[in-house]
Amino acid sequence: MSEAKLRDVAKVIRSKNAGPYQLTFDIIFNSKEDLEKVKRGKSLTPGLVANLYGFSEDKVLGIHFYPPADAIKITVLREVSSGGVNDTDVYGAQQHAPLLDAKVKLA
Amino acid sequence: MGEIRLLAPTAILGYGFPIESFKKAMDLKPHLIGIDAGSIDPGPYYLGKGKSFTDRTAVKRDLEIILEAAVNEDIPVLIGTAGGSGAKEHVDWNEEIIKEIAHENDLSFRMARIDADFSKDFVMTKQNAKEITPLTGVSSLTREDIENTNRIVGQMGIEPFQKALVEGARVILAGRAYDPVCFAAKPISEGFDPGLSLHLGKILECAAIAAKPGSGRDCMFGILKDDHFTLFPLGNERSCTPDSVAAHSLYEKSDPFHLHGPGGELDLTETKYEQVDEKTVKVSGTKFVEKPYAIKLEGAKLVGYRSISIAGTRDPVMIDNIEDIIQKVKDSVYDNFGKTEGTLNFRLYGYNGVMGALEPSPNKGHEIGIIIEAVSKTQELANTVLSFARSTMLHIGYEGRLSTAGNLAFPYSPSDIEAGEVYEFSIHHLIENIDPVKTFPIKIEDIGGK
Numbered sequence: 277m278s279e280a281k282l283r284d285v286a287k288v289i290r291s292k293n294a295g296p297y298q299l300t301f302d303i304i305f306n307s308k309e310d311l312e313k314v315k316r317g318k319s320l321t322p323g324l325v326a327n328l329y330g331f332s333e334d335k336v337l338g339i340h341f342y343p344p345a346d347a348i349k350i351t352v353l354r355e356v357s358s359g360g361v362n363d364t365d366v367y368g369a370q371q372h373a374p375l376l377d378a379k380v381k382l383a
Numbered sequence: 384m385g386e387i388r389l390l391a392p393t394a395i396l397g398y399g400f401p402i403e404s405f406k407k408a409m410d411l412k413p414h415l416i417g418i419d420a421g422s423i424d425p426g427p428y429y430l431g432k433g434k435s436f437t438d439r440t441a442v443k444r445d446l447e448i449i450l451e452a453a454v455n456e457d458i459p460v461l462i463g464t465a466g467g468s469g470a471k472e473h474v475d476w477n478e479e480i481i482k483e484i485a486h487e488n489d490l491s492f493r494m495a496r497i498d499a500d501f502s503k504d505f506v507m508t509k510q511n512a513k514e515i516t517p518l519t520g521v522s523s524l525t526r527e528d529i530e531n532t533n534r535i536v537g538q539m540g541i542e543p544f545q546k547a548l549v550e551g552a553r554v555i556l557a558g559r560a561y562d563p564v565c566f567a568a569k570p571i572s573e574g575f576d577p578g579l580s581l582h583l584g585k586i587l588e589c590a591a592i593a594a595k596p597g598s599g600r601d602c603m604f605g606i607l608k609d610d611h612f613t614l615f616p617l618g619n620e621r622s623c624t625p626d627s628v629a630a631h632s633l634y635e636k637s638d639p640f641h642l643h644g645p646g647g648e649l650d651l652t653e654t655k656y657e658q659v660d661e662k663t664v665k666v667s668g669t670k671f672v673e674k675p676y677a678i679k680l681e682g683a684k685l686v687g688y689r690s691i692s693i694a695g696t697r698d699p700v701m702i703d704n705i706e707d708i709i710q711k712v713k714d715s716v717y718d719n720f721g722k723t724e725g726t727l728n729f730r731l732y733g734y735n736g737v738m739g740a741l742e743p744s745p746n747k748g749h750e751i752g753i754i755i756e757a758v759s760k761t762q763e764l765a766n767t768v769l770s771f772a773r774s775t776m777l778h779i780g781y782e783g784r785l786s787t788a789g790n791l792a793f794p795y796s797p798s799d800i801e802a803g804e805v806y807e808f809s810i811h812h813l814i815e816n817i818d819p820v821k822t823f824p825i826k827i828e829d830i831g832g833k
Contacts, residue, residue, distance in 0.1 A: 288630070293424055294637040296808045297520035304630055329741045337519065342639040344656055345629035351637040353520045355740055359426025360807045361686060361726055361758050364739040366426040374743050 277317065277383045283376040285310040291372040294351060296358035298337065299368045301350040301375060310382075311346045317381030325350055328374040387570045387607045388413045391587035394599030396420035396445055396462065396477075397437030400590070404602040404617035409452050411604060416453050417566040418445075419588040420477065421464030421559070423681060424635075431533045431683030431806030433472030439480065447484045450554070454490045461544060461555045461565035463588075468681075469499050469559030470534045477556055482830060491831025492554050495547035497823050499558030501535040501680060506814070514815045518679070519637070521811045532682035532809045539678070540645030542819035544568035550827050558823070559681065561644045562588040570607050578671035581649055583612045585642065586631055593631035594621040611667035613659055623664040625656035645819065647673040678817050682810030687725055688762040689802040690769040692755045694776075694791040700783045701790055702747050705731065708790075712776045716768060725759030727772055753791070758805050769799055 282289060288304035305311040314320055322336035329352070340349045356363040365371060390413035393400045397420075425436040435442070453460045466473020478496060485491070507529050509515050515524050529535075536559035545568050547555045557565070563584025570580040583605045586593050591601035594616035602617040615623055632651060633639035642649040653668040696702060709729045716727055732752030735742040755776065757768035777791050 292635050294635055295518065296423060296427070296811060297518065298637050300635065300637055302630070302633060304626070328743060330743060331741070338638060340639050342629070342633055344651075344654060345626055345633060345639070347630060347633060347639070349633055349636075349639050357427075357808050357811075358424075359428060361805060362728065362739070363426075364730070364737055367424055370737050371741065373738075374741075 277381050279379050279381055282378045289372050289375050293358050293368040297354050299352050299354050303348045305346045308346050313382040314380050315341050316383035319381040389566050389605040390416045391590045391603045394590040397442040399600045400602050407617045408602045408604055415569050416460045418462045419562050420462050421467040421469055427683035427806040427808045430468040435467040443480050454492050459553050463557050463560035463565040465556050470536050471500050474558045485830045493551050494554040494828050494830050495552035496826045497543045497557040499536045501537050503529050515812050517812050528809050531684040535682040537678040537680050539823045540819050541568035543823040545572045547825050575607050578669040579612050582669040591616040593628050594623050595627045611665050613663050613665045615663040622662045628664045629656045646676045647671050677813040677815045680810050680812050680814050683806040684809040686807050687758040687760050687805050688765045689758045689805045690765040691802050692773045692799050694753045694793050697750045698786050704781045708781050715775050716772050728756040730754040
């Protein structure tokens with residue numbers, strides 16, 4: 277089993293609102309093999325995401341593997357609803373950066 | 384059954400499209416032009432205020448080209464979520480633009496206007512009947528939420544569009560609508576598979592964003608048959624690929640396999656994406672699974688008025704002490720005006736301005752951009768609080784300070800900017816036991832008419 281940073285195995289790492297109360301992250305891999313390796317590595321878990329962002333695991337609503345797009349989708353609850361008084365990112369489009377250097381196991 | 388050809392000129396009415404792409408698309412004889420005109424993404428302000436986030440001149444430019452071509456060729460034009468948020472004021476705004484275009488270009492057509500507003504009384508009645516449920520991450524609706532909400536709209540499904548088509552409308556201008564329905568309503572009426580029709584609509588509503596390279600301001604074309612659909616972009620430099628289309632199918636959604644809409648969900652677990660030629664992708668296998676009929680409600684409430692001041696600091700001693708300084712400024716403002724006068728907020732760009740509480744590496748740069756923001760119950764009070772906070776921060780003393788002339792660099796004079804009303808989303812709930820058609824009033828009108 278080896279380890280890699282997500283940015284080294286993915287071609288797209290993006291964040292966006294999924295409605296005003298959820299943020300969703302799409303990680304699209306360079307190849308089907310890379311997606312499968314990450315899936316078998318089993319390290320991309322709600323715990324890993326919660327650690328990266330410093331919130332509790334119950335905020336992670338789902339981690340879905342989506343082979344047709346060689347993609348993983350992660351959906352989390354927003355801290356503040358989109359455009360709320362203390363929100364920092366109305367579109368949720370700049371919340372992806374911590375994922376770039378996240379280390380995942382490849383198997 | 385044959386085929387039905389659908390054209391999406393642009394991702395949002397007013398985003399534009401190249402004339403060349405549009406002409407090429409019209410040469411392919413579309414049966415329908417669909418335009419999604421709105422989104423909840425720009426935040427709660429536009430729904431709350433009743434204003435469009437798209438520009439009038441840009442919307443008129445797009446619509447003028449589309450309507451002139453469509454009316455001449457007798458192709459129906461279906462517009463969803465008019466005016467950006469799809470409340471009455473937004474539909475009024477868009478209707479006026481359409482009438483202006485018809486008048487200036489001597490166009491005549493039958494138009495249907497479909498409104499999507501929900502009255503507070505109606506929502507209250509449904510709430511009391513326990514027919515309103517919160518969506519994920521949202522609290523249960525209270526009487527106070529409903530009373531404080533400025534505008535409530537519901538996402539209509541295909542049914543009101545289908546009724547307007549039966550009544551002979553050639554231009555349909557609808558308020559808040561589920562994004563794919565301006566494309567899917569007609570094919571489903573004609574017997575095409577609802578799963579494929581809605582999935583194609585879901586991709587087309589973003590026009591060429593699902594192509595490579597993606598763009599919201601270029602045309603996309605979809606051809607629906609009985610067991611699959613194909614789609615391709617019109618711009619020469621763009622192509623659809625199986626992964627560009629598959630990746631788009633999950634865009635902005637919380638779950639890539641199940642996409643919820645009025646009356647059911649799209650099931651993408653068996654969906655197949657195949658390359659047909661250089662630019663074209665074939666999609667099959669998507670299913671529509673019926674569910675009890677529900678409509679998504681959206682509402683926004685006024686929470687105050689905002690004033691901001693934009694500044695920066697380049698002083699390393701100040702940057703080291705920035706949290707203490709902000710706390711001192713806050714204490715000083717609250718001491719002077721009391722803590723009940725609204726929110727005072729400091730956004731520190733170059734530190735944690737983009738991610739706020741989620742920032743895992745709050746490294747301070749050699750300079751920090753600072754937005755001082757006050758939100759209060761009146762604009763005057765917000766101005767007062769901001770002005771006091773700004774002047775306090777400019778001159779406040781701090782540990783180790785050498786630069787005693789002023790702490791902040793202001794790029795603008797005046798330094799204080801009135802940003803106006805602040806809204807927040809207050810309703811994001813499902814309403815059940817609802818008539819898919821009667822809930823959304825349809826008004827038919829013959830425009831022009833020589």
